[in-house]
Amino acid sequence: MLETDICILGAGPGGATAALHLANAGHRCLLLDKATFPRDKVCGDALSGKVINELRRIGEALPAQLAADPAQVPSWGIDFYAPNGRKLAVPFKPHYNKAADRAAGHIIKRLDFDNFLIEEVRRRSEIDFREGLDAALPEQQPDGRWLVRDAAGAPVALARLLLVANGAQSGFARLVAGHALEPAHHCAGLRAYYRGVQGLHADNFIELHFIQDFLPGYLWVFPLPNGEANVGVGMLTEAVSKKKVNLRERLAEILQTHPALKDRFAGAERLGPVRGFGLPLGSRRRVLSGPSYLLLGDAASLIDPFTGEGISHAMVSGRHAADWAGRALAAQDFSAGFLRGYDAAVYNRLGQELRLSRAMQKLLDYPWLFNFVANRAANNPTLAETLSMMFLDLDMRERLRQPSFYLKLLFGR
Template identity: 80%
Template sequence: METDICILGAGPGGATAALHLANAGYRCLLLDRATFPRDKVCGDALSGKVINELRRIGEELPARLTAAPMQVPSWGIDFFAPNGRRLGIPFRPDFDKTRHAAAGHIAKRLDFDNFLVEEVRRRPEIDFRENVDITQHERLPDGRWCLRTADGTEVATVKLLLVANGAQSSFARQIAGHALEPDHHCAGLRAYYEGVTGLSPDNFIELHFIKDFLPGYLWVFPLPNGQANVGVGMLTSAVSKKKVNLRARLAEMLETHPALKERFANATRLGPVRGFGLPLGSKRRSLSGAAYLLLGDAGSLIDPFSGEGISHAMVSGRHAADWAAQAVRAQNFSPEFLQQYDAAVYRRLGQELRLSRAMQRLLNFPTLFNFIANRAANNPTLAETLSSMFMDLDMRERLRQPGFYVKLLFGSK
């Protein structure tokens, strides 16, 4: 078939792009190699940015998510510094669960991605096809992309390709040139548990920065039905340099670390420990080229400190829909025209990614990390900055002010 716009991947970035295009009256073809619902290895946290991006798609979507039993509301973050100090930071100071809407949620990707896909299925403007694995991308002489499956079956020819097929995207690697760079890539493991004790009654997500595991970190995120998402992440370069066996270290920390061993003593793991790789946004990369745009993980847009990628995928999906529509109107799919998409994404995310990169580097300096954790207890600017990585606080104006950084490190109440 011939079409103007095709989206590869129906995860948060691709689904968001398709829904925004549908809202604007544009038809598109959406292809995914899986059949939904399908699992995706992830930390499963949905930040405040996700909620706001849902609202941009449809005013009713946040309420629909909040009412769904597949999620739990999360009211903050517990940071555990290398010295063992716990720093609890609510997303909203003095929150009242009876009056305030939760800033964040936690839901398995199996469920959240299907939540978005169910919205896709409602839209007649979206031709959504599952179980279609595109492995061949050929640029035709007239500039269109010809998309084929592994056996050579032609699926579509398109004027503009939105690539949202994840961290392992062959298009991103082979055509867009996003090579795996160990200093800008995170290796991770995730498992589901039940019976973990000591979880926050307010569903605070936990990030443990354990001294002999730095520059990696361990997370524990509460889930519905008494379950928890538990995992570890570490820069791929550090895994290689330190010869870290992530699977063995995860098991060891859960069994022996003072802050964790009693809580996991009677816990049961549900299913296997699964690994995944995260291309981080700690390096600015090109997000577009001749008749294509890269979205989300395929564009290496994952937050380098928190590992959060869902909201960045949705932000990029919104901007990709905008510039795809403009490209169709102008019938201009040149690299020069589409670079305006790069500019739009980095205007929104660039400075936050740079700040997260700076905080990621703190993991190499446990003493400095401990100092900042101690300071944050009496430093509202720093506490707010940490929580903003999971909320939708637009930090761009503050990041432009030199005085912000003085308050960040040395401010007090």
């Protein structure tokens, strides 16, 4: 059994990011994952500008390496479709030049992106990466350390600090940290891959269709390499239950009958099964730490409630988790009170954006109001820019503090 200062459960974007930042700071860690990479993960597969900036914080060359990867396509913007069918095209950068500008976003299957990060992990001697190891629920010892066993009960590690990044279904988050599934703050989703979808944007704009049947939520179509597309739907779990919606049946029906989609999918071929997943949303502030542990990413319920984006937030939490792990080691203080600084750091970065996303999610309860906003956005640069910034790594905190911003958001030109 290994005795270690830091053990990370889960090698997705949050856990891998934490491990890489720890390695950059000269700290050794143990990184465990039950999967063997490359492995698939049900997701929308879109990477926002926030992800690119987080990659740059890990290593200056990583964004360029990702951009050169044939598994990805660059994305230059978003097409929003309001419930009334009105399309609002929002480029990530106004008047962009594909020949000279770097793409603000990318679309790449999680199979490939997560493995992109894992390949970086494998290069770092400071990281003891063990894949294919299904860890049981850790047990805290009288001295505060965490005993980690494998699924068969054999001891694997004794860790001073546990970084929990093992996803939306984390047993630790539920049973130890007390994060119950709350239907009002949880999203049910489906994803499938298609080939031959017609009418995809030449510059790989991602599509968000806010269709009445799926409110509060949306249907997405994200272009991928080789003529493929990631197609899915996400809807608030509370609404799925109240409306008694069978998402799988309704998704198939919408693709066949909706005026904006039926012709585009008439000749499309679905590749593999439709897979489901659950997303714990960051629409309510939760406690992210406790004695000798930190929660990261989906395990910390940090998913954007409006866009459904979780990768960048997982990476942000991974960066701050590495920082506070280093602080705890330096101070030899692993108490809940000390580690609460991690919560403050994460919410200082993400809190106001999550609140704005929650407000925009609530807007979907009133389709007529969403239609009004979409109609106004065509002539409202402030609103169009705000929608774009939801996907970019531009710090909105200063403008969110200014009352004039909200007036411009509703009535500005």
